[in-house]
Amino acid sequence: MRFDDAPDRFKSGNASDRFSGASGVLFEQAMAQTRMAICLCDPHAKDLPIVFANRAFRQLTGYSESEILGRNCRFLQGPNTDPEPVARMRKAIADEDVVVVELLNYRKNGTTFWNALHLGPIYNDKGELVYFFGSQWDVSDVRAARAEEQHAKEMARELSHRMKNMFAVISGIVNVTGRVRGIQGEAAEINSRIQALGRAYETTLDDASSGSIQISEAIRAVLSPYDRDEERLKMVGNGVRTPFTTISIIGLILHELAANATKYGAWASEAGMVTVNWYVDETDNALTITWEERGGPQVDSEAIEAGTGTTIVDRLLSGGRGSITREWRDTGLVVTVKLPRRDEA
Template sequence: MRFDTSPGRFREAHPEDSFSGSSGVLFEQAMAQTRMAICLTDPYQDDNPIIFANRAFRALTGYEEEEIIGRNCRFLQGPDTAREPVRQLRSAIDTEEVTVVEMLNYRKDGSSFWNALHLGPIYDNDGKLVYYFGSQWDVSDVRAARSEERHARMLARELSHRMKNMFSVISGIVNVTGRVRGIEAEAAEINARIQALGRAYETTLDDASSGTIELGQAVRSILSPYDADGHRMDLVGNGGRVSFAAISLVGLILHELAANATKYGAWSADNGRVTVSWLPEDENGQVKLSWLETGGPPVDVSMIGPGTGSAITDRMLRTGGGAIERIWNRNGLHAVVTLPA
């Protein structure tokens, strides 16, 4: 028997069921007019054929109504349709269960699309199975986005592995050169900077596919060796992202500040503390990072001069479009670093 989509027509399959009266008409009209692709099948006819397909279903698949009605939904399957979701559908029909699967389907023109198919039984008021309901949603774009994200994460992990190896090789070269030339102290100082760079990138590469890095994640990784017991440093921040290229700046700057605090500043005293705080991007497209030392030895401003580390970080910041302001308070340094977001 052929059914069209006008109100009341697909009720001919089961004239004794409860889909009658005004509520049944409203139900049918809603099914026909919704933008979600919907079809109904008749489990009492041979091969459970489609007896109703709304306009959205026809638009999604490219088939006309007369090409759909009376056929089993499997006509949308094709050469690359996986067997497992098909098996799940058959099992759900056999046991009258609700299921949701994603499967590759094909349109009339031969083009494929990923179909998130929701299948479930419809019962009348007496609990008797009347129809099977299927709603279809084209999730091809969602699948593509998932695939791109997985690919980006795989590349990030590979890049992380290679960068770790690269930093290890560079560190080894510096150590050997230092021993050969009798400049072990200078080599150790250079290696400390290399290790800080490595920590800056180590835990942030998985996030790099977005083009920006969460600042707090990098700060924690870089500074963790300087406060192993967690009692001499406070990290305060929520949000704030910087460009992937700026992470090297963050690594070097925080290393120089931490090294200075260990030798001369707050961390050279028993009760010295450092508070590192940061804020999300401001209206100027910048992120500010604050380094505040307290409880350290008294600062003699007249004895402070430019060091190698300061010169390196200042030059790199200028090149990268950032800046640093150093405020020498009586009991410690307050540095404010501005970074491009």
């Protein structure tokens, strides 16, 4: 392999004399041929000039070899370059130390890029400082992704705040309407559903920026108020992710099941237990939630199935292309809910 990419000044001048033997040749070849942008600076010359910049460095910055050699790396800085990482670089050079910084640099055409710069000393076999090595990596896309993620989190927090206010306003309207019309019981029933939705959304908004959520957080948030002693509810699901659009359906379904269990089912008895499981059914790629009650009293299944809550659940699932099966076993109610996981559902 020939060392054709290196400038004559680097190959034949005093700088190249600081290396000797096969290791020096391999070093020079590696510096020239790597696709990572690299430059070497001479610590023994005034103002630490660049004595070598490989092809990748020139392509990254847009400058030619003649425009780079002999200049300090600061020529890549501009009006919006943060002085803090620059100060860290100066300290590392003074201490002959290694430093990694991210700073805003400018190309020849004036466009900017975020540079992840790795700066460090290079010594010869005698332990003498011969160069400062700098590798540059354009991390503009990485920075943009970080900024986008941070923005999404901020938006999620703001959305969470606004949704809490929205649910509070709706709840207040329902209460006022209930008192004016003398239907406080119906208003309380509606408000319980509103509160269940609020709990389901509140715990999942931060996660929703990724487009999907871990359904376990929503399930726990909706059901935890019904298990205040933490002894009558068993949740055994795993970290399944599902489209954020399913949260309303899941929240309301679980609320209706929990409300019925409290009035008529397992939680109407001191010995009653409810087990909730959730997983992805590999046969149809559907989010599957099972609800199993044990230890409750005998239930009038026909009365429950004719109730408002059952109608709400069935219509929600129909609109979401889901399904529900109810089995009235001797041990208690067993419900299986299936929801497609694809966003288009």
